[in-house]
Amino acid sequence: MSEPEFQQAYSEIVSALNESTLFEKKPEYKKVLPIVSxxxxxxxxxxxxxxxxxxxxxxxxxxxxxxxxxxxxxxxxxxxxxxxxxxxxxxxxxxxxxxxxxxxxxxxxxxxxxxxxxxxxxxxxxxxxxxxxxxxxxxxxxxxxxxxxxxxxxxxxxxxxxxxxxxxxxxxxxxxxxxxxxxGGSLIRPEATGYGCVYFTQAMIDYATNGKESFQGKRVAISGSGNVAQFAALKAIELGAIVVSLSDSKGCIIAEDGITSEHVAAIAEAKIKFKSLEQIVGEYSAFAENKVKYIAGARPWLNAGKVDIALPCATQNEVSGDEAKGLIAAGVKFVSEGSNMGCTAEALHAFETARESASSPSEAVWYAVGKAANCGGVACSGLEMAQNSQRKRWTRDDVDQALKKIMVNCFNDCVKAAEEYSNEKNQNTLPSIVKGANIAVFIKVADAMIDQGDVF
Missing domain, CATH: 3.40.50.10860 (Leucine Dehydrogenase, chain A, domain 1)
Known part of the structure; x- marks a missing residue:
């Protein structure tokens, strides 16, 4: 049976590990790969x-x-x-x-x-x-x-x-x-993947700019219009960003002056009824009062104009190599996947090449893979499991603060692993989150499997 999506995911982690110094420094980890796959x-x-x-x-x-x-x-x-x-x-x-x-x-x-x-x-x-x-x-x-x-x-x-x-x-x-x-549910759980993606991206911005910049005033292109995209958009808007796009399988909407929280609320209401963005733009009053352009059969990446931050939040392989190059040309500096494997292998290569060839951190394009940037949803699920075990309900602020802490820790783990094992040739650019994320998580899982005798 042909399994292209699985092979792509497998190849990503194999490539990151083989290009690192992990197996050279700790050869015992090499035998974990065929078992865990x-x-x-x-x-x-x-x-x-x-x-x-x-x-x-x-x-x-x-x-x-x-x-x-x-x-x-x-x-x-x-x-x-x-x-x-x-x-x-x-x-x-x-x-x-x-x-x-x-x-x-x-x-x-x-x-x-x-x-x-x-x-x-x-x-x-x-x-x-x-x-x-x-x-x-x-x-x-x-x-x-x-x-x-x-x-x-x-x-x-x-x-x-x-x-x-x-x-x-x-x-x-x-x-x-x-x-x-x-x-038995948890506060923040519906918001967690979208919020977490934004929190991870904010950690990237803090690191890259030494805390001098934030989402404030940044133009953010987001794909998708489901749960993840909606809450990523709302959190970005809350932090002062200009969200310029959302999309579905039939087309995208572009808002030069920014999508509003009222737009997102209308989309959330309509999506439960399985309405398309084209129908929503035509039927809901929120869109009559603000200029929003609908483009049939298109994704936002080549249609959003200048972009500082891109958040793919729809599905796998939603950013092609050409679209990645278009985003780079449009000025993108930070790309974080709210979806799973949102970028094709060609897009990943384009973003990583733009990072590797940068003469300084301010010139680099920094790309975060989904296993790092979108882990907020499952993190909050873990917090829900903890609350269920305790038979307690945490406050909204308790859950949100725990989520932020987890996302920042995830980012720090990725950077630390990249700096220790990724074998970067250009020391003047930012560390690879692609390599760092894959190395950090592989070590965590490999250690558990070795300790428990799954690998011997």
Whole structure:
């Protein structure tokens, strides 16, 4: 079976490790790589349900339980027609290392269902969730595997999935994260991936400018219009940035004077109804009062004009090599992935080349891979698990401050590993977060696997 997405994710970490001095300084780590790249368990199962017309439907369901050396399996569930084993293996593989970087006790997994929820009623979606959980409930638990939401699985779906688990297993436990606040959820969890991406980027800006600059006044191009993009935009706006774009699978919106919090609120309301950005711009009054340009069939990267910061927050491989070069030409200095593997290999190479060839930090383009920049969501999931274990609810400020601390620590770990092992030829530029992130997380996971006898 061809697995292009997984091979791309695997090649990224292999390349970063082979180009570093890690295996030279610590050769015992080399034998970890072939072991950690194979999932501990892949579960595939049939999901059948009755649609609103009384017709039986069927779709394949999956859970890839990749690695549990650092804690219970942890990773999202994706309900989307693109779901296949290659995508879930890539996401699960990334999840191992992303989770390890948070410093919390979580392993890596991913799962999902190959289904399109668009135009389906709440009742049919409930039946789909119950049918999916009927099988998945045999393989998860608060100390075994704790799934979360992902594309197509939001608060409504998590509610149905949790209700199904409680019914099938006769157990109320913290088995899912992203739960409702009234039944075990955590404050800040919906915002966490987007907020965390911005916090990580702010740490990059602080380091690169010695604390002299921030998001204030920066032009920020964001892709996507779902949960991650919405909250990344809101936090950037709060910090004084000018957010110039959002997008969906059919096109993008460009706002020369900046997208507003009212725009984001309208998008959030409409996305629950599966409306496209084109429909939203035409139907919602928030867009009538502020000039926003919709461009069909386009992504924002070559259409946003001058860009200081780019935050890919949609899906994998959403920035091509040519688009990366376009962003560099448009003045971008900081690129952080709110999505998983948002940049193609060609785009990664373009950003890293622009960093490596810079004559000074102020001239460099600094790129942060998703396993570092977007780990805020799973970090907050870990905080939700902690609250469930304590049977306590933390305040919004408690969770937000913990999230900020985790993201800054993640950044510092990446920089430290890059400075120690990345073998940079140009000492006048910024350290590679690509290499630093991959090295730092590999060491954390490898040490756990060696200590527990998974590698011998």
């Amino acid at each position: 194979v999932p501990e368990r892949i579960i595939q199962f049939r999901v059948t349900w009755e649609d609103d017309n009384g017709i039986q439907q069927v779709a394949p369901g999956y859970r890839v339980q990749y690695n549990s050396a650092k804690g219970p399996y942890k990773g999202g569930l994706r309900f989307h027609p693109s779901v296949n084993l290659s995508i879930l293996k890539f996401l699960g593989f990334e999840q191992i290392f992303k989770n390890a970087l948070t410093g919390l006790d979580m392993g890596g997994a991913k799962g999902g269902l190959c289904v399109d929820l668009k135009n389906k009623s709440d009742n049919e979606i409930r039946r789909i969730c119950y049918a999916f959980m009927r099988e998945l409930s045999n393989h998860i638990g608060q100390d075994t595997d704790v799934p979360a939401g992902d594309i197509g699985v939001g608060g409504r779906e998590i509610g149905y999935l949790f209700g199904a688990y409680r019914s099938y297993r006769n157990s109320w436990e913290g088995v899912l994260t992203g739960k409702g606040l009234n039944w």
